[in-house]
Amino acid sequence: MDDYALVLNAGSSSLKFCVYQRPAAGAWRLAARGQIDGIGTSPRFTAKDGDGRVVADQSLDSTVLDARTALDALAGWLRSQYTSARVVGVGHRVVHGGSRFTGPAVVTPQVLEELRTLVPLAPLHQPHNLAAIEAVAGRLPDVPQVACFDTSFHRGQPAVAEIVPLPAHIRRSGVQRYGFHGLSYEYIASVLPRVAPTIADGRVIVAHLGSGSSLCALKNGKSVDSTFGFTALDGLCMGTRPGAIDPGVILYLFQSLGLSAKEVETILYKQSGLLGISGLSNDMRVLLESREPAARLAVDYFVYRAAKEIGALAAVLGGIDALVFTAGIGENSAEIRRRICEASAWLGIELDTTSNDTGGPRLSLPESRVSAWVILTNEELMIARHTRDLLAKG
Ligand code: ADP
Numbered sequence: 001m002d003d004y005a006l007v008l009n010a011g012s013s014s015l016k017f018c019v020y021q022r023p024a025a026g027a028w029r030l031a032a033r034g035q036i037d038g039i040g041t042s043p044r045f046t047a048k049d050g051d052g053r054v055v056a057d058q059s060l061d062s063t064v065l066d067a068r069t070a071l072d073a074l075a076g077w078l079r080s081q082y083t084s085a086r087v088v089g090v091g092h093r094v095v096h097g098g099s100r101f102t103g104p105a106v107v108t109p110q111v112l113e114e115l116r117t118l119v120p121l122a123p124l125h126q127p128h129n130l131a132a133i134e135a136v137a138g139r140l141p142d143v144p145q146v147a148c149f150d151t152s153f154h155r156g157q158p159a160v161a162e163i164v165p166l167p168a169h170i171r172r173s174g175v176q177r178y179g180f181h182g183l184s185y186e187y188i189a190s191v192l193p194r195v196a197p198t199i200a201d202g203r204v205i206v207a208h209l210g211s212g213s214s215l216c217a218l219k220n221g222k223s224v225d226s227t228f229g230f231t232a233l234d235g236l237c238m239g240t241r242p243g244a245i246d247p248g249v250i251l252y253l254f255q256s257l258g259l260s261a262k263e264v265e266t267i268l269y270k271q272s273g274l275l276g277i278s279g280l281s282n283d284m285r286v287l288l289e290s291r292e293p294a295a296r297l298a299v300d301y302f303v304y305r306a307a308k309e310i311g312a313l314a315a316v317l318g319g320i321d322a323l324v325f326t327a328g329i330g331e332n333s334a335e336i337r338r339r340i341c342e343a344s345a346w347l348g349i350e351l352d353t354t355s356n357d358t359g360g361p362r363l364s365l366p367e368s369r370v371s372a373w374v375i376l377t378n379e380e381l382m383i384a385r386h387t388r389d390l391l392a393k394g
Contacts, residue, residue: 004085007383009093010132013039015070018380040065067131090136090145091387095125097149104386107145121174146387153182154223161225179226181208183379185216202321205313210327211239217313225316227309233268237305239282242272274298284329307343320370326377341372
């Protein structure tokens with residue numbers, strides 16, 4: 001009987017999954033990846049096999065309206081695909097591990113209780129992550145589950161990188177800089193010794209540029225600072241989030257415009273960033289193709305902000321040895337990579353435009369003092385590795 005392990009990434013309206021399979025005498029391999037989108041509105045199930053062939057693309061009925069019912073639908077599909085399957089573990093992406101979870105954790109009732117106390121720190125994500133864990137526990141009570149946190153990789157940063165300089169009684173309630181995208185950065189750090197051995201133990205800035213964007217400063221493979229802070233609103237300009245803005249603007253929204261907390265939250269999470277500037281789209285592809293001045297300004301600001309924050313993290317690191325691009329925009333847009341590298345030329349990056357146009361992995365000229373790279377991220381694989389390793393330890 002083959003062994004299976006599941007990786008789940010549960011959001012407010014989607015459940016992303018990967019299925020890893022291990023034959024009796026073999027190694028783990030990706031068997032399928034897919035998602036249920038539109039949970040609660042018009043749910044749709046799509047999946048590809050390990051070679052990228054579409055193996056499912058269908059609407060689901062409207063009873064799929066939360067993590068539990070989405071998991072029921074996924075379980076039904078898994079049963080139809082993999083007869084004689086034995087699920088040996090389920091790994092979850094959990095956005096917040098607070099200051100205590102410095103690595104992945106096997107889920108126990110006590111761990112779940114602690115993770116619930118972090119809901120106020122990530123109210124838009126944590127409840128969905130925990131609902132998926134509870135739904136799996138209800139269906140497969142004997143299967144171990146592992147929670148892998150987006151914050152863990154950043155723990156161990158110097159105190160000055162973590163502090164939010166507010167009064168102590170506020171900080172005591174958990175207000176500090178946590179950093180996110182940690183599973184992506186951990187994956188990149190884990191492959192540097194193989195892909196780019198000369199920089200693996202150096203000073204590296206990783207630019208995770210996707211719908212959410214952030215930078216991480218790595219020293220010897222460890223995170224020493226990042227642009228995300230207390231929440232995933234800080235730092236770079238994103239698809240619909242503004243990145244760092246003067247906190248006085250938020251006071252103005254409440255005090256002078258009289259907006260409610262819910263309205264401010266919607267503006268900050270859903271209506272700002274590339275979408276807010278362009279008034280057109282949050283998708284970088286659409287903006288790069290547009291001739292509208294507002295679309296150009298959005299792209300200009302995205303590049304400007306990324307280059308500015310790269311400069312800040314270069315100061316944190318005392319200079320850099322390499323810049324690595326990853327995620328949707330970083331992996332796919334030669335134009336954005338070129339523009340950010342050109343704006344960072346003062347750091348010593350000399351771009352090899354041919355290599356940049358063909359997708360790297362090395363993007364800089366051999367004589368470039370600071371090298372530039374594109375490396376595909378794989379957060380699900382990082383979760384699968386953590387799950388395998390923790391379960392192997394028993
Ligand atoms: P998520 O945070 O949802 O995982 P991704 O890392 O997949 O996001 O990034 C998604 C974003 O990547 C899209 O919104 C799109 O703007 C951008 N993107 C994907 N392909 C390209 C491309 N060829 N050129 C520019 N941007 C791209």
